[in-house]
Amino acid sequence: MQVQFPAGHTRKTVDVDAAIVDLDGTMVDTIGDFAEAITRMLADLQLPALPASAVEHMVGKGTEHLLRSVLAHVLQHAGHPQAERDAAVQALFPQALARYEHHYIAINGQYSAVYDGVAQGLQALKDAGLRLACVTNKPMAFTVPLLAAKGLEGLFEQVFGGDSFPRKKPDPMPLLKTCEALGTPPARTLMLGDSSNDAQAARAAGCPVVLVSYGYNHGQPIHGVDADGFVDSLVQLQAVLALA
Ligand SMILES: O=C(O)COP(=O)(O)O
Numbered sequence: 001m002q003v004q005f006p007a008g009h010t011r012k013t014v015d016v017d018a019a020i021v022d023l024d025g026t027m028v029d030t031i032g033d034f035a036e037a038i039t040r041m042l043a044d045l046q047l048p049a050l051p052a053s054a055v056e057h058m059v060g061k062g063t064e065h066l067l068r069s070v071l072a073h074v075l076q077h078a079g080h081p082q083a084e085r086d087a088a089v090q091a092l093f094p095q096a097l098a099r100y101e102h103h104y105i106a107i108n109g110q111y112s113a114v115y116d117g118v119a120q121g122l123q124a125l126k127d128a129g130l131r132l133a134c135v136t137n138k139p140m141a142f143t144v145p146l147l148a149a150k151g152l153e154g155l156f157e158q159v160f161g162g163d164s165f166p167r168k169k170p171d172p173m174p175l176l177k178t179c180e181a182l183g184t185p186p187a188r189t190l191m192l193g194d195s196s197n198d199a200q201a202a203r204a205a206g207c208p209v210v211l212v213s214y215g216y217n218h219g220q221p222i223h224g225v226d227a228d229g230f231v232d233s234l235v236q237l238q239a240v241l242a243l244a
């Protein structure tokens with residue numbers, strides 16, 4: 001299958017055999033799940049609540065990064081002096097992680113929704129002969145039940161989470177290991193994601209990359225990210241990908 005990258009970018013066409021698809025912000029809008037698990041965790045630790053709007057900017061780099069960002073934000077707004085904040089985050093982290101994991105597993109998928117066009121767009125790729133893998137920074141214990149709850153698990157030959165390999169996106173390792181598992185060369189394996197994390201991992205791995213415009217990009221405009229193309233819905237991939 002050939003990918004014709006959309007106009008407005010350096011136009012090029014590449015042949016691809018597979019696609020690696022990100023989860024949070026690309027397939028499922030999970031901010032509600034993150035916000036709910038964080039709210040319950042902070043209540044357990046008797047810390048002030050975090051506005052849901054702050055969560056979106058902290059998602060995408062895995063659980064540890066998320067919880068450290070949440071704790072630092074909450075302590076800062078509680079007037080905790082900067083000099084002591086890192087030590088306080090460090091001290092609170094183990095309990096925060098345990099309570100967060102407990103709550104996340106309990107509510108996983110209940111406050112989240114599959115974006116429009118995801119199932120249809122990915123099924124069209126499969127029907128055109130592309131092999132599909134899911135690669136997320138979300139831990140596997142959250143990823144597998146979420147894909148199942150949203151009816152997406154059957155689309156993927158391989159699923160890897162943030163704890164599947166020693167390094168997470170934006171490191172290229174998860175994409176390179178997935179290409180190995182699929183048996184497809186990186187240059188013929190398209191990355192579909194929603195953030196600079198996905199794009200940087202793809203560039204470093206040598207994978208072509210298309211980003212969705214609707215996800216979470218750490219609070220930055222997505223069109224500023226170095227990528228080969230952008231789509232507003234995964235159904236638009238049908239126009240971007242030409243059957244070869
Ligand atoms: O950071 C996370 O938990 C998940 O992020 P991703 O699915 O966008 O990789």
Ligand SMILES: [Mg+2]
Pocket residue numbers: 022023024025026060193194195215216
């Ligand atoms: Mg994402």
